[in-house]
Amino acid sequence: MDCIIDRPSRRPEDRVSPRATQALQPAATDPAQIRNFCIIAHIDHGKSTLADRMLQITGVVSDRDMRAQYLDRMDIERERGITIKSQAVRMPWEVDGTGYALNMIDTPGHVDFSYEVSRSLAACEGAILLVDAAQGIEAQTLANLYLAMENDLEIIPVLNKIDLPAADPDKYARELADLIGGSPDDVLKVSGKTGVGVEELLDRVVGRVPAPVGRADAPARAMIFDSVYDSYRGVVTYVRMVDGKLNPRERIQMMSTGSTHELLEIGVSSPEPKPSKGLAVGEVGYLITGVKDVRLSKVGDTVTTHRQAATEPLPGYTDPKPMVFSGLYPIDGSDYPILREALDKLKLSDAALNYEPETSVALGFGFRCGFLGLLHLEIITERLSREFGLDLIATAPSVTYEVATDDGRSVTVTNPSEFPSGKIRAVSEPVVRVGILTPKDYVGTVMELCQSRRGNLMGMEYLGEDRVELRYSMPLGEIVFDFFDHLKSRTQGYASLDYEPMGEQEADLVKVDILLQGEQVDAFSAIVHRDKAYSYGVLMTERLKNLIPRQQFEVPIQAAIGSRIIARESIRAIRKDVLAKCYGGDISRKRKLLEKQKEGKKRMKMVGRVEVPQEAFIAALSGETEKKEKK
Structure with missing residues (x-):
């Protein structure tokens, strides 16, 4: 269904605001006429839809080219209806006869991609805080609000989806006003779907967001806030100009590495790349140098000119700290070089991804990767599969532990196979501050779930009449597996989660450890709390019993803590019926044949090795089993 703005007419010229037509030419580069802002919100509160309406109203995208989620370029983003990657776009707008250039950044909403949001905030002076008028404030809304306040941004509160039958704009306007201070009348009410209120929002951005500040006569300094890899043009670097000016065909220098390159192209995204004559103070644009090495364009670095280089780099970003670790291994061992190259390219467009080579006895060569969360892991694995055609095994996710041994050593463990043997003095695990927003009816079930995951209640606060914020401290290892799924199922999908x-x-x-015939299989090892060790051992031994094919000899599957066995299952041997040819006769003849077979099985068990098929590894690590095996 086409989106209609103010009038029922469906003509394309009626969609573009009259105030955008005169400003469709490239806006002036005077910093006073530039506004840099981003849209922050909880997942699925309508950021991308609102961005679509802004693109239409300002006229930078024609109706013919318009599609839903225009700025979401990846297939995964469009299929799942979520934003994974921040996107910057320049839009013209006119207020009281003056043309302005609005640089908007559409940011992700999921907790796993909060690093993308923090980078976007560093490139802006203002933020639109978007809240769904039918759902109200969610956990990630609060987290993004605190991020924006730390960056001293001008915050514009907006209620979206006011056209929904379930919307209650007055109620949630009061909630928003109480949260950030001010009057409920200051909260703008818009509909990203129909376009109602979007023009007033653009006016509010021009009026409230401060113009960028910088020195035009100083040596050029530009901050890299994002970059992507283009297979034809090489690295495309997105920058925010702070001081000075950059021109085409000029030699530039990366201040952290000292490498120099020639600027082949410089321009702005509107929303397709448009080359310009340069970037000046306050502008947001892109640089292309033709460089193919992805490591030379580091996010958070400062770009300056080679001839008149700046002496002081801009304060960079803090490197993202991985929260969840998982091993990625190619099913076909010959794909290892392709996996290395693919991770190099993904690292450019996703600075939060960390990886290092790793070898597993069971799975061969692969990489130990660090992710910001489970969704991040899932998205990266899917992108590697789609964009590079790789078939991968991902091991069970784990977190980082600090282990202190009796001989005074301190070991950082990201993989259970690195856990030191011998006497352990202490083990430290990462703890996160968890914020859960839920309707008051589900407080009891949420508390029960958190206590079962070793959570400690830190505080509880009512936001409005029927919404409660619960704050817990909880081990990260307890929430990286299935905590979010359990939380959603126990609250019928109403609760939202944020953690730091x-x-x-x-x-x-x-x-x-999981032992097959006495030999340890490192891929199935796990670090768990002592109270849950037995249940994990029983789960894995039963699962492997169903997945590993029967051998010519009996195979014991054991779960052990050190040298103590805590659970066991056995895979029965395949036995030939040696009594089939005995139609009668003395029992001693039958017993002789059985004893002979028993000796053979014993000898075979001494020399035989258990081969675990690749499918069994994949199914055991992902928790899948064949239906017939379950039966």
Whole structure:
């Protein structure tokens, strides 16, 4: 269904605001006429839809080219209806006869991509805080609001989806006003779907967001806030100009590496790349140098000119700290070089991805990767599969532990196979501050879930009449597996979750090893709390019993903590019926044949090795089993 703005007419010329037509030419580069802002919100509150209406009203995208989620370029983003990658776009707008250039950044909403949001905030002076008028404030709304306040941004509160039958704009306007201070009348009410109120919002951005500040006569300094890899043009670097000016065909220098390159193209995204004559103070644009090495364009670096280089780099971003670790291994071992190249290219467009080579006895060569969360892991794995045609195994996710041994050593463990043997003095695990927003009816079930995951209640606060914010401290290892799924199912999908690191704590953690015929299989090892070690051992031994094919000899599957066995299952041997040819006769003849077979099985068990098929590894690590095996 076409989106209609103010009038029922469907003619394309009626969609573009009259105030955008005169400003469709490239806006002046005077910093006073530039406004840099981003849209922050909880996932699925309508950021991308609102961005679509802004693109239409300002006329930078014609109706013929318009599609839903225009700025979401990846297939995964469009299929799932979520934003994974921030996108910058320049839009013209006119207020009281003066043309302005609005640089908007559409940001992700999921907690796993909060690093993308923090980078976008560093390139802006203002933020639109978007809240769904039918759902109200969610956990990630609060997290993004605090991020914006830390960056001293001008915050414009906006209620979206006011056209929904379930919308209650007055109620949530009061909630928003109480949260950030001010009057409910200051909260703008818009509909990203129909376009109602979007022109007033653009006016508010021009009036409230301060113009960028910088020195035009100083040596050029531009901050890299994003970059992508183009297979034809090489690295495309997105920058925000702070001081000075950059011109085409000029030699530039990266201040962290000292590498120099020639600017082949410089321009702005509107929303397709448009080359310009340069970028000046306050402008947001892109640089292309033709460089193919992805490591030479580091996010957070400062770009300056080679001839008149700046002496002081801009304060950069803090490197994102991985929260969840998982091993990625190609099913076909010959794909290892392709996987390395693919990770190099993804690292450019996703600075939060960390990886290092790793070898597993069971799975061969691969990489130990660090992710910001489970959705981040899932998206990266899917992108590697789609964009590079790789078939991968991802091992069970784990977190980083600090292990202190009796001989005074301190070991950082990201993989259970790195867990030191011998006497352990203490094990420290990462702890996160968890914020859960839920309707008051589900407080009891949420508290029960958090306590079962070793959570400690830090506080509880009512936001409005029927919404409660619960704050817990909880081990990260307890929430990276299935905590979010359990939270959603227990609250019928109404609860929302946000978490941030808050340090480490000592805990009674042990390493559970899985042994096949006495040999340890490192891919199935896990670090768990001592109280849950037995249940993990029983789960994995039963799962492997169903997945590993029967051998010519009996195979014991054991779960052990150190040298102590805590669970066991056995895979029965395949036996030939040696009594089939005995139609009668003395029992001693039958017994002789059975004893002979028993000796053969014993000898075979001494020399035989258990071969675990690749499919069994994949199914055991992902929790999948064949239906017939379950039966």
